[in-house]
Each structure stands twice: as C-alpha cells, then as structure tokens.
Amino acid sequence: MTPSPKLDAGTPEPEPLQKMLFAPLIRVSTEEQKKRGESLRVQEELLTRAIKTLGGVVYHWYTGQEHATAEHEREILKQFNAGCSGP
Secondary structure (H helix, E strand, O other): OOOOOOOOOOOOOOOOOOOOEEOOEEEEOOHHHHHHOHHHHHHHHHHHHHHHHOOOEEOOOEEEEOOOOHHHHHHHHHHHHHHOOOO
16 A cells, blocks of 8 residues: 655645535524624625635525524425535
C-alpha cells in the first residue's frame, strides 16, 4: 500500500469536485416580524455568508412564521424531504 502524498505548507488544498448544497430553514416568531421582514432578512444574510464561507450554495430556502403546532412542523419536514433528492 502506497501512502498518499503530503501537501507542503505552500500547496493549496484541492478544490472539491462538487459544491455542498444547503437548504436553510429561517423562521420568525411573530406575525409582526414576518410582515416587516426584519428577522427573515437578517437570518438569510447571516446564513448566506456562513454558507459561502464553507464553499457551499443554497439549493432552497425554507421560510415561515413559527407555529406551535405539530402539523406545521410536519409540513415543513415534508417539503424538506421532497427536496432532498437535489436539483
């Protein structure tokens, strides 16, 4: 078995073959925040920067107002699962 070659300090890491895909869920806690768009906008900006830092791209955004019902959570999970097969 041959050992894999070591990279010296000046050699950049190889580029990944595929970009990582992300499907963030952003939510707000009140109807008023949702109407103003403040919380969603801030969350989207922060997550976009973090995803770019990781070398990824957003495949799909999941957004909405937070609800305390299990049915609403199941609906978001169904949407997410349906999109997991990728673009």
